[in-house]
Amino acid sequence: MVFKRRDPRHWLEVVGRFFYPRGGWGRAMQYIKHRLHRLPGTPETIARGIFAGAFTVFTPFYGMHFVVAAVIAKVMRGNILAALLATFIGNPLTYLPIALISIHTGHFLLGTDPGGIGGHIGPAFAGAWRDLRHNIWAMFTPERAHWDELYLFYQDVFFPFMVGSIIPGLICGVICYYLSVPVIRAYQQRRLAKLRAKMNKMRRQAQRSAE
Numbered sequence: 001m002v003f004k005r006r007d008p009r010h011w012l013e014v015v016g017r018f019f020y021p022r023g024g025w026g027r028a029m030q031y032i033k034h035r036l037h038r039l040p041g042t043p044e045t046i047a048r049g050i051f052a053g054a055f056t057v058f059t060p061f062y063g064m065h066f067v068v069a070a071v072i073a074k075v076m077r078g079n080i081l082a083a084l085l086a087t088f089i090g091n092p093l094t095y096l097p098i099a100l101i102s103i104h105t106g107h108f109l110l111g112t113d114p115g116g117i118g119g120h121i122g123p124a125f126a127g128a129w130r131d132l133r134h135n136i137w138a139m140f141t142p143e144r145a146h147w148d149e150l151y152l153f154y155q156d157v158f159f160p161f162m163v164g165s166i167i168p169g170l171i172c173g174v175i176c177y178y179l180s181v182p183v184i185r186a187y188q189q190r191r192l193a194k195l196r197a198k199m200n201k202m203r204r205q206a207q208r209s210a211e
Contacts, residue, residue, distance in 0.1 A: 041079050043184040048078025050180050051173040053086025057094075058102050058169035060161035065090065086176065096121075098168075103157060106164025114160070121157065128153035 039046050052072035056065050065087045073083035090098060099121060107114040127149035135145040 039079055039082055041082075043181045043188065045077065046079045046082045046184050047177045047180045048076045049073045049080060049082030050078075050086040051177040052076060052078055052083040054089055054176040055169040055173035056083070056087055057090035058098055058165040058172065060099075060102070060158055060165065089172075089176075099161065101168050102165040103161050104164065105167055106160030106162070109163055109167075110160060112160065115156070124153050124157045128157075 039049075053069045056069040056072060059065070059068060061068050066084055069083040069087050070080050072078075073080045103121070104114055131146045131149040131153075134143070135147075135150075137143060138145045
C-alpha cells in the first residue's frame with residue numbers, strides 16, 4: 001500500500017495515543033489554537049464555528065460530532081473548519097465530566113431521578129451496545145431481538161443527555177465565542193501588521209537595489 005506505515009504500531013500504542021497524544025494534550029491544544037488563529041474569515045465567522053463545535057461536544061452523538069458541528073456551523077454561517085477543530089474540546093479527559101453534566105442537567109429539567117447514573121454510565125453504554133450488536137445479529141438468524149438494555153439506556157442516559165446538553169452546550173459555546181472574537185481579531189491585526197512591515201521592508205530593499 002502506498003500510504004502504509006513503514007513501522008506498524010502495536011494496537012496498545014494506538015490506544016495510548018488516543019488517550020494521550022504525542023507531546024501531550026497541552027501541545028495538542030496549542031496546535032488547535034494555532035490552527036484556529038490562522039483560519040481565513042472574520043473573527044465573528046470563525047467564532048461562530050467555534051461556538052458550533054463547543055456546543056456539539058455536550059451532545060450525546062458520539063462518532064458524529066464532526067457532522068453535527070459542521071451542520072450547525074453551516075446554519076450559523078460560521079467557519080466549518082473552526083467548528084471541527086473546536087470539537088476537540090471533547091477528548092478522553094473531558095468526555096466523562098461533560099456527559100455527567102449534560103445527563104444530570106437533563107434529569108433535572110425532566111424532573112426525573114438520575115439514580116446514581118455517574119457510577120453506572122459505563123455499564124449503561126455497554127448494555128446498550130450488547131443489545132444493539134445482538135439485534136443486528138438477530139436480523140440474519142432465528143435469534144429474537146432484545147430491547148431491554150437499549151430502552152433503559154435511552155430512558156436513563158440518551159434522552160436526558162440530549163435534553164440536558166442544550167443549556168451547558170449553549171453556555172460553553174457563548175463563552176468560547178466571546179473569548180475567541182477579541183483574541184482572533186488581535187491575532188489577525190498583529191499578523192497583518194507583520195505582513196505590511198515585511199512588504200515595506202522588501203519595497204525599500206528593492207528601491208535601494210534599483211538606485
